[in-house]
Amino acid sequence: SQTIHQWPATLVQPVGSPLSLECTVEGTSNPNLYWYRQAAGRGLQLLFYSVGIGQISSEVPQNLSASRPQDRQFILSSKKLLLSDSGFYLCAWSVFVDGGYTFGSGTRLTVV
Amino acid sequence: GESVGLHLPTLSVQEGDNSIINCAYSNSASDYFIWYKQESGKGPQFIIDIRSNMDKRQGQRVTVLLNKTVKHLSLQIAATQPGDSAVYFCAEIPSGYALNFGKGTSLLVTP
Numbered sequence: 349s350q351t352i353h354q355w356p357a358t359l360v361q362p363v364g365s366p367l368s369l370e371c372t373v374e375g376t377s378n379p380n381l382y383w384y385r386q387a388a389g390r391g392l393q394l395l396f397y398s399v400g401i402g403q404i405s406s407e408v409p410q411n412l413s414a415s416r417p418q419d420r421q422f423i424l425s426s427k428k429l430l431l432s433d434s435g436f437y438l439c440a441w442s443v444f445v446d447g448g449y450t451f452g453s454g455t456r457l458t459v460v
Numbered sequence: 461g462e463s464v465g466l467h468l469p470t471l472s473v474q475e476g477d478n479s480i481i482n483c484a485y486s487n488s489a490s491d492y493f494i495w496y497k498q499e500s501g502k503g504p505q506f507i508i509d510i511r512s513n514m515d516k517r518q519g520q521r522v523t524v525l526l527n528k529t530v531k532h533l534s535l536q537i538a539a540t541q542p543g544d545s546a547v548y549f550c551a552e553i554p555s556g557y558a559l560n561f562g563k564g565t566s567l568l569v570t571p
Contacts, residue, residue: 391549392561438503448494449559451503
């Protein structure tokens with residue numbers, strides 16, 4: 349069966365520090381991968397999605413970047429964190445873009 | 461831009477009653493809709509989905525209704541239980557594009 353792993357679960361980082369969040373999927377090949385951010389008490393905002401290795405689409409201009417170095421690995425990064433980057437970051441995968449998405453357990457990021 | 465929105469931010473129901481959570485969407489090109497449940501501190505979990513060629517789909521204790529004429533989606537939960545307390549999101553996928561989430565409705569089940 350397919351599983352999605354996301355880590356770390358929580359992270360507290362100072363303003364200006366770098367960020368690297370990792371997401372991996374097991375049990376499937378060539379998944380579509382997504383990064384979402386959720387502010388406290390709000391909905392989910394799509395940040396990036398990838399339909400293949402090295403293919404990244406960005407939904408909103410921001411302080412973050414994404415990379416897909418391997419088929420089942422999706423990384424969210426920042427060179428210098430801002431206070432506004434705080435939030436709950438969720439990775440998800442799907443077989444098809446217009447199919448059901450499976451979400452990871454999320455990373456709670458607090459920038460201080 | 462076009463978006464998905466929810467009518468009510470919070471909903472309180474008594475245990476055993478039926479719950480109805482509503483959602484409006486504005487993108488007439490959307491052809492796939494999903495309801496997710498999110499418990500505090502966790503990722504969203506798939507509940508039920510429906511394609512635009514259907515107007516009703518049933519699962520275990522849940523039913524999704526789609527009214528394309530008024531662009532309205534609803535989630536019905538039968539015999540609501542304390543474990544149903546969570547935030548519920550509707551999401552749409554415009555054809556060939558990524559999932560777009562609404563803001564969410566918080567469901568609180570009281571004894």
